[in-house]
Amino acid sequence: xxxxxxxxxxxxxxxxxxxxxxxxxxxxxxxxxxxxxxxxxxxxxxxxxxxxxxxxxxxxxxxxxxxxxxxxxxxxxxxxxxxxxxxxxxxxxxxxxxxxxxxxxxxxxxxxxxxxxxxxxxxxxxxxxxxxxxxxxxxxxxxxxxxxxxxxxxxxxxxxxxxxxxxxxxxxxxxxxxxxxxxxxxxxxxxxxxxxxxxxxxxxxxxxxxxxxxxxxxxxxxxxxxxxxxxxxxxxxxxxxxxxxxxxxxxxxxxxxxxxxxxxxxxxxxxxxxxxxxxxxxxxxxxxxxxxxxxxxxxxxxxxxxxxxxxxxxxxxxxxxxxxxxxxxxxxxxxxxxxxxxxxxxxxxxxxxxxxxxxxxxxxxxxxxxxxxxxxxxxxxxxxxxxxxxxxxxxxxxxxxxxxxxxxxxxxxxxxxxxxxxxxxxxxxxxxxxxxxxxxxxxxxxxxxxxxxxxxxxxxxxxxxxxxxxxxxxxxxxxxxxxxxxxxxxxxxxxxxxxxxxxxxxxxxxxxxxxxxxxxxxxxxxxxxxxxxxxxxxxxxxxxxxxxxxxxxxxxxxxxxxxxxxxxxxxxxxxxxxxxxxxxxxxxxxxxxxxxxxxxxxxxxxxxxxxxxxxxxxxxxxxxxxxxxxxxxxxxxxxxxxxxxxxxxxxxxxxxxxxxxxxx
Numbered sequence: 001x002x003x004x005x006x007x008x009x010x011x012x013x014x015x016x017x018x019x020x021x022x023x024x025x026x027x028x029x030x031x032x033x034x035x036x037x038x039x040x041x042x043x044x045x046x047x048x049x050x051x052x053x054x055x056x057x058x059x060x061x062x063x064x065x066x067x068x069x070x071x072x073x074x075x076x077x078x079x080x081x082x083x084x085x086x087x088x089x090x091x092x093x094x095x096x097x098x099x100x101x102x103x104x105x106x107x108x109x110x111x112x113x114x115x116x117x118x119x120x121x122x123x124x125x126x127x128x129x130x131x132x133x134x135x136x137x138x139x140x141x142x143x144x145x146x147x148x149x150x151x152x153x154x155x156x157x158x159x160x161x162x163x164x165x166x167x168x169x170x171x172x173x174x175x176x177x178x179x180x181x182x183x184x185x186x187x188x189x190x191x192x193x194x195x196x197x198x199x200x201x202x203x204x205x206x207x208x209x210x211x212x213x214x215x216x217x218x219x220x221x222x223x224x225x226x227x228x229x230x231x232x233x234x235x236x237x238x239x240x241x242x243x244x245x246x247x248x249x250x251x252x253x254x255x256x257x258x259x260x261x262x263x264x265x266x267x268x269x270x271x272x273x274x275x276x277x278x279x280x281x282x283x284x285x286x287x288x289x290x291x292x293x294x295x296x297x298x299x300x301x302x303x304x305x306x307x308x309x310x311x312x313x314x315x316x317x318x319x320x321x322x323x324x325x326x327x328x329x330x331x332x333x334x335x336x337x338x339x340x341x342x343x344x345x346x347x348x349x350x351x352x353x354x355x356x357x358x359x360x361x362x363x364x365x366x367x368x369x370x371x372x373x374x375x376x377x378x379x380x381x382x383x384x385x386x387x388x389x390x391x392x393x394x395x396x397x398x399x400x401x402x403x404x405x406x407x408x409x410x411x412x413x414x415x416x417x418x419x420x421x422x423x424x425x426x427x428x429x430x431x432x433x434x435x436x437x438x439x440x441x442x443x444x445x446x447x448x449x450x451x452x453x454x455x456x457x458x459x460x461x462x463x464x465x466x467x468x469x470x471x472x473x474x475x476x477x478x479x480x481x482x483x484x485x486x487x488x489x490x491x492x493x494x495x496x497x498x499x500x501x502x503x504x505x506x507x508x509x510x511x512x513x514x515x516x517x518x519x520x521x522x523x524x525x526x527x528x529x530x531x532x533x534x535x536x537x538x539x540x541x542x543x544x545x546x547x548x549x550x551x552x553x554x555x556x557x558x559x560x561x562x563x564x565x566x567x568x569x570x571x572x573x574x575x576x577x578x579x580x581x582x583x584x585x586x587x588x589x590x591x592x593x594x595x596x597x598x599x600x601x602x603x604x605x606x607x608x609x610x611x612x613x614x615x616x617x618x619x620x621x622x623x624x625x626x627x628x629x630x631x632x633x634x635x636x637x638x639x640x641x642x643x644x645x646x647x648x649x650x651x652x653x654x655x656x657x658x659x660x661x662x663x664x
Contacts, residue, residue: 006057006065007072013089014076015053018118020046021096023126027135052217053125059221061392063531064229068121075103075114105570109592113237116595120239121229127479128216136505138479143303143332143455151342154208157349158357159246161205161365162386167396172196173663175382175402177369177417180248181645182632183408184348184356185288185652190406191359193660198400199353199361200382202368202409203245204389207349211339216480219338223252232521234537235592238438240601242410246365247349249410250645253599254336254458255325255345256473257294258642259285260650263467268637272609273618275654284650291355292326292346294646301332303455308446308509309474312560313462318552320462323473326351326645332455335478367398371421372405372628379405379627404659406620408632408652411601415523415615415634416532418625424605426624430615433606434521435639436598438538439513440546441475444557445504445564452476452509462556466641469516469542470549472556476510509557513549514600516639517542523604534601538591546594551584568595600644605634607651620655631655 007015025045044050057065076088079099084091091099103115126132133139173195176187183199191197206222220228225244232238243249262278269277288294302322313320330344343350353363366387373381381401388395407414415431418424453476460474521536538546547569554565558578566574570593572583608614611623616635622628631652633644640647 006054006060007069010076010087010089011069011072012050012054014072014087016044016046016050017089017091017096018075018100019049019053019122021093021100022119022122023049025049026129027131049126049129052129053122056125056217056221056227060227064226067229071114071117074110075118078108078111078114105593109235112593117229117231117237124220124228124480125217130215133479136503137451138453138505140333140335141454142334143301144298146331146342154343155354156207157205157246157354157363159201159205159363159365161367162388162395165364165367165386165398167386167398169399169401170198171401172198173402174404174406174659175200175400176406176408177382178248178408178410178414178632179246179353179363180243180348180408180410180632181250181648182652183248183406184250184352185649186406186408186631186656187361188352188356188359189653189656190660190663191356191361193664195660195663197356197361199356199363200367200369200384200400201246201248201363201365203243203248203365205246205349205365206251206339208339208341208343211335212341216338216478220480223339232436232534232536232598234535236538236594236596238436238536238538239597240436240534241597241599242412242601245349246363247347247353250347251339251349252337253347253645254475254643255327256458256643257289257292257324257326257646260640260647261466261642264638264640271637273607273637274609275618281650281654284653285646288646288649288653292351292649293328294324294326296322296324297327297330297332297456297459301330301456302459303332303334303452303476304450305452305455305474305476305509306459308444308450308560309460309462309511309556312556312558313460315559316555318462318464318556320460320464320472323456323458323461325456325458330456334453334455334457334476336457337477337481364398369409369417370397372417372423373399373401374421374423377626379625381405403627404629404663405627406629406631406656406659407634408630411604411633412523412532412534414630414632415604416525416530418605419523419525420530423625424615424622424628427611427613427615429606429613431523431604433519434523434534434536434604435517435519435600435602436521436534436536437514437600437639438517438542438546438596438598439515440550440568440594440596441510441512442550442553442557442568443508443510443566444554444560444562445508445566446562447507449506450509451506453478462552465548465552469545469639469641470552471514471516471642472511472549472553473514474509475512479505509562511553511556513546513553514641514643515542515545515549516641519603519638521601521604538594538596540591543589543591543594546596547584547587547589551581554581554584570594600633600640602633602636602640602644602648603638605630606637607635608637619658629655629659
């Protein structure tokens with residue numbers, strides 16, 4: 001099948017029918033239909049939306065595209081086994097709407113998850129269309145005006161990629177696999193100590209010129225692994241987006257910076273890990289925060305989403321505050337998840353990696369490590385696949401010989417790399433103990449026009465129940481992310497007269513929960529290629545935390561004056577008063593019925609004091625593979641309870657300092 005035609009005829013019919021029953025036509029299509037009159041056929045009013053989806057799917061890698069096709073095929077056939085006895089495209093418009101309404105809460109898991117997944121995808125495309133965004137007032141303007149004439153031009157990071165990167169061999173003191181929060185800090189620390197360092201990054205290099213010039217769909221395809229549709233396998237399926245670029249996920253995260261809570265550090269101390277007390281970690285926290293400019297955002301940049309959340313939280317007496325972020329000169333564009341157009345957010349590509357290069361390190365981009373080199377039971381470097389950025393085709397191999405190999409590809413891909421070669425298996429813990437911080441979004445409708453997209457994407461937190469494993473954060477991503485989350489109503493009544501959830505969009509605020517979860521996830525490999533899969537099922541205890549987080553958010557929003565709160569809970573799409581919050585707490589929600597997303601995979605190669613129950617030792621050295629070290633989210637011993645960016649960086653700095661000391 002040609003990339004330009006990513007769907008079969010039946011799959012396309014399902015797509016067309018689902019779009020027509022879920023979204024209003026674009027403003028242009030509605031105007032065309034109105035001017036055509038009854039005597040003239042205006043054509044398919046949803047055609048432009050369908051073509052946008054097809055265009056996006058054409059960019060998907062084969063694995064991601066296959067997943068979408070399976071969802072379309074499955075959802076298209078589900079009505080055949082019902083009283084309808086016919087596929088979805090053959091249903092009447094009224095029957096499709098009724099089928100959709102039942103699909104979000106049906107007990108038939110395959111139908112429910114296919115519907116939820118497809119609606120998320122379609123929401124991304126629909127809300128990314130310029131005319132749709134313009135229809136509800138989104139113009140991409142920040143909370144604070146920017147004088148672009150005073151903004152210095154974006155600097156180029158001197159990375160090496162194909163065609164400059166050619167097959168061959170090189171020898172260094174340290175090779176670092178991955179350029180995100182762990183790898184970039186490790187590279188800088190080791191290079192500053194005088195060691196020769198090369199960083200290998202699978203993704204491409206993008207700077208703020210790219211972020212300003214490209215649309216949301218293009219950035220999703222370029223900056224996110226699997227075009228942003230990576231998810232867990234289990235009950236329920238949970239969205240787990242990850243970055244794939246020079247700078248890793250720090251390019252597309254919210255920039256939220258919390259230190260590891262002291263209670264968490266003390267719990268790690270009790271397992272026997274040395275050098276990890278709050279006092280011993282303090283210098284690493286301070287050094288990291290200084291390098292990336294951690295601090296509170298300008299009050300004006302916080303925006304209306306923070307204001308209403310703060311108003312409600314403070315009226316209830318809940319503890320919290322403005323979220324500290326790794327940003328300098330943030331104007332509140334609210335597009336952190338698509339790359340910062342100002343380079344205000346100090347992702348690794350504008351902070352630690354330039355510093356590492358100034359100390360002599362080199363960065364290879366579009367280069368994927370395929371295997372570790374092993375000699376006499378010791379890691380001696382890596383074999384790197386050179387990729388053509390235009391086609392993705394292999395253009396040769398670079399062999400890098402190193403005295404030390406630092407793995408920092410993240411909590412999914414670091415264990416997968418080791419598992420493909422049967423390495424680091426002695427403890428039986430590799431790929432296990434995964435936590436991801438699952439959470440649910442809650443949206444509230446206000447009588448005032450908020451335009452909550454203007455401002456810092458993640459702005460205010462409530463930690464009232466942090467020790468109980470619940471952290472709330474006011475979060476309003478840009479259209480293409482937040483609109484697709486499924487929290488706004490999109491039923492037929494809301495579409496009457498051509499209206500849609502976009503009409504509500506300027507009047508809503510939203511927040512998300514971070515749940516400190518049990519370490520029950522697992523990384524496994526699939527197929528001959530050894531594709532990593534994230535297996536994760538939400539426990540009953542963690543499901544109760546999710547529901548309590550929704551209840552707390554609803555209380556906050558009603559205290560702030562909300563008219564309606566959209567819970568995303570099955571069978572309880574919305575509540576209308578503080579007294580109805582009890583319906584959230586009294587409801588019985590099976591874990592597999594919840595709509596969740598997660599952004600913080602960690603713990604799959606945990607650090608510990610004993611080789612019997614951990615993958616790496618106290619300073620990141622792999623117990624049973626001399627010469628190999630892990631310095632990323634994989635080694636975090638348990639849930640951090642908060643966003644783990646600073647934890648990852650501080651642990652990497654700590655481990656890299658020890659390696660530098662032993663290597664010089």
